[in-house]
Amino acid sequence: MNTRPGEAPVNPRPGEAPVNPRPEETSVNSQAGIVPVNSRNLLTDNPELYEARFPDPDRLAGRWAEDCLRRYGSGPRVLDIGCGTGRDAEFLQRSGRVVTGADLSEAMLGYARVTHPGPEYVGADLTGFELGAGVFDAVVCLDSALLYCHTNDQLDGFLGSCRRALAPGGLLVAEMRNGGYFLGRTDLLDTPVVGGFTWQGTAYRSVTTLTVDRTAQLLRRVRNWTADDGSPPLQQRSAWRLLFPQELRYLLAAHGFEVLELHDGPGPRTEPPWREGELPGAGAGADADRLHLVARRRN
Ligand SMILES: C[S@@+](CC[C@H](N)C(=O)[O-])C[C@H]1O[C@@H](n2cnc3c(N)ncnc32)[C@H](O)[C@@H]1O
Numbered sequence: 001m002n003t004r005p006g007e008a009p010v011n012p013r014p015g016e017a018p019v020n021p022r023p024e025e026t027s028v029n030s031q032a033g034i035v036p037v038n039s040r041n042l043l044t045d046n047p048e049l050y051e052a053r054f055p056d057p058d059r060l061a062g063r064w065a066e067d068c069l070r071r072y073g074s075g076p077r078v079l080d081i082g083c084g085t086g087r088d089a090e091f092l093q094r095s096g097r098v099v100t101g102a103d104l105s106e107a108m109l110g111y112a113r114v115t116h117p118g119p120e121y122v123g124a125d126l127t128g129f130e131l132g133a134g135v136f137d138a139v140v141c142l143d144s145a146l147l148y149c150h151t152n153d154q155l156d157g158f159l160g161s162c163r164r165a166l167a168p169g170g171l172l173v174a175e176m177r178n179g180g181y182f183l184g185r186t187d188l189l190d191t192p193v194v195g196g197f198t199w200q201g202t203a204y205r206s207v208t209t210l211t212v213d214r215t216a217q218l219l220r221r222v223r224n225w226t227a228d229d230g231s232p233p234l235q236q237r238s239a240w241r242l243l244f245p246q247e248l249r250y251l252l253a254a255h256g257f258e259v260l261e262l263h264d265g266p267g268p269r270t271e272p273p274w275r276e277g278e279l280p281g282a283g284a285g286a287d288a289d290r291l292h293l294v295a296r297r298r299n
Contacts, residue, residue, distance in 0.1 A: 042204075042225055042234055042236065044084075044105045044107060044108060045105075045107050046107070047084070047085045047107055047108050047111035047112070047115075048111065048115075049199055050084070050085060050108075051085050051087065052197075052199050053197060053199070056087065056268075059087065059088065059091040060268040060273055060274065061088050061142045061143065061175065061268040061269075062087065062088040062089075062090075062091030062092055062095075063091065063268075063276060064175070064267060064268040064274050064292075065088065065092065065140045065142065065173050065175075066091070066092055066095045066097075067276070067277070068171070068173045068261075068294050069092075069097070069138055069140075069171065069173065071294075072171055072260060072294060072296070074137050074138045074170075074171050075137030075138070075167070075170075076096065076097050076098050076137060077097070077098050077100075077135065077136045077137045077138070077167075078092050078097045078098070078099045078100070078136060078137065078138045078139075078140055079099075079100050079102060079131065079136045079138070079139045079140070079165060080092065080099060080100070080101045080102070080119070080140045080141075080142070081102050081103075081124065081126045081129070081139055081140070081141050081145065081162075082102070082103060082126055082141055082142070082143070082145025082146075082148070083101030083102055083103050083108070083112060083119075083121070084103060084105075084108050084112075084143070084145075085108060085111055085112055085115065085116060086101050086108075086109075086111070086112025086113070086115065086116035086119065086121060087115075087116050088140070088142055089101035089112065089116060089118075089119040089121075090112075090116035090117070090118050090119060092119075092140070093118035093119045094118065099118070099119035099120075100119060100120045100121075100122060100131065100136070101116075101119045101120070101121045101122070102121070102122050102123070102124035102126070102129065102131070103121070103123070103124070104123065104124070104125050104126070106123065109121045109122075109123060126141070126145060126146070126148060126149065126158050126161070127148070127149050127154040127157045127158055128154075128157035128158070128160075128161055129161045129165070130161070130164070131165055132165065133164050133165070134164075134165075134166065134167040134168070134170075135165060135167070136165050136166050136167065136170060137166070137167055137170050137171070138166070138170055138171040138172070138173060139162045139165060139166060139170070139171070139172050139173070140173045140174070141172070141173070141174040141175075141176075142174070142175050142268075143175065143176075143269070144175075144176040144177050144240055145176075146158065146174050146176050146241075146243075147176050147177060147240035147241045147243060148240070148241075149241055150216070150218060150239060150240075150241050155241070155243075155251055156251075156255070159251060159252065159254075159255035159257070160255060162255075162297075163255050163256055163257070163297055166297045167297075168297060168298070168299040169296060169297060169299065170296070170297045171260075171294060171295070171296055171297075172252075172257060172293065172294070172295045172296075172297070173293065173294050174291075174292075174293040175267055175268060175269065175290065175291070175292050175293070176240075176243070176290070176291050176293075177219070177240060177242075177289060177290065177291070178245065178264060178286060178287075178288065178289055178290055178291040179217070179219075179241070179242030179243045179244045179247075180244045180245050180286060180287065180291075181287070181288060181289040182212055182219070182242060183244075188210055188289075189210050189211060189212060190209065190210070190211060191209075192207050192208065192209045193207070193208045193209075194206070194207055194208075195207075195208065201229075202227050202228060202229040203227065203228045204225060204226070204227050205225070205226050205227070206223050206224065206225050206226075207223070207224045208221060208222070208223045208224075209221070209222050209223075212242065213239070216239075217241060217242045217243075218239040218240065218241060218242060219239060219240045219241075219242050220237065220238075220239045221236075221237065221238045221239065221240075222235065222236075222237055223235070223236045223237075223238070243291075245262055245286035245291065248262065248291070248293065249262065252293075252295050256297060256298045257295040257296060257297055257298065258295060258296045258298055259293070259294075259295050260294040260295060260296055261280060261292065261293065261294040262286060262291065262292070262293050262294075262295075263280040263281075263284035263285065263286055263291075263292055264284065264285055264286050264287055264288035264289070264290055264291060264292070265280070265284070265288060265290055265292065266278055266280070266281075267290050267292045269290050270288065270290050280292070
């Protein structure tokens with residue numbers, strides 16, 4: 001059962017970080033036709049705050065990705081697309097890989113270069129990027145970054161770019177929400193969820209509502225932030241593609257990928273979380289709220 005409605009659970013004690021918030025709660029895109037009160041993204045614009053809000057001290061996401069890469073004998077050259085603060089990219093680099101971290105947010109890239117050095121960090125849009133042909137042995141895309149591809153064209157752009165960037169036999173490793181979870185379940189939807197945390201003496205409070213846009217096949221989030229430091233309230237709108245497991249398989253096949261794993265866990269954001277060395281359970285399904293993908297570029 002998912003106990004994290006809206007991915008920002010009610011925090012009974014303001015000032016305490018919510019339990020297990022998920023780091024995908026950032027987007028530098030706002031949806032066409034929707035005008036945010038303020039299009040800044042509190043977390044993407046403040047990477048330090050982002051890491052404080054979504055701590056991953058054991059680098060579980062990076063470890064999980066590295067485990068997938070080892071399991072399938074990946075070569076060393078890795079692209080971490082949607083790398084955010086760079087903490088996963090740095091972990092992979094320290095594991096012996098040669099990593100390029102790519103993100104659309106200049107704030108994230110600047111922070112990554114200083115705070116998580118080692119990888120090369122470059123600006124790129126995951127919905128269509130050109131970083132060289134056949135220059136990576138693996139592309140890693142964590143924390144639902146893939147779901148910032150909202151439209152079919154953007155998904156095609158992402159998968160086409162990954163295919164081009166990968167050497168034949170290269171791997172695509174991704175972790176994201178499972179759109180299929182929302183078929184017949186409403187536990188994460190419609191009810192505003194209050195969250196709060198304190199960072200550097202400022203108390204932040206958020207009220208978050210998630211809705212399903214069935215026409216666009218998007219999970220839309222409206223989050224209203226307030227802070228006790230006198231700053232004006234901020235409304236942020238984000239959205240994630242509701243991508244279904246069979247739809248993802250179809251897209252991967254169309255772009256010349258063979259699916260090696262597609263399952264709902266265990267993974268770095270599941271409850272209980274993945275542990276080092278743990279494999280997907282025999283006959284693992286794709287029913288719970290996270291999807292874990294390993295695919296290989298066909299020649
Ligand atoms: C959930 S965060 C990544 C988290 C990262 N794994 C970490 O722990 O720091 C998602 C990232 O995707 C980036 N992003 C959003 N849309 C993007 C796009 N179209 N192209 C590239 N990056 C994008 C955001 O700037 C953000 O840094």
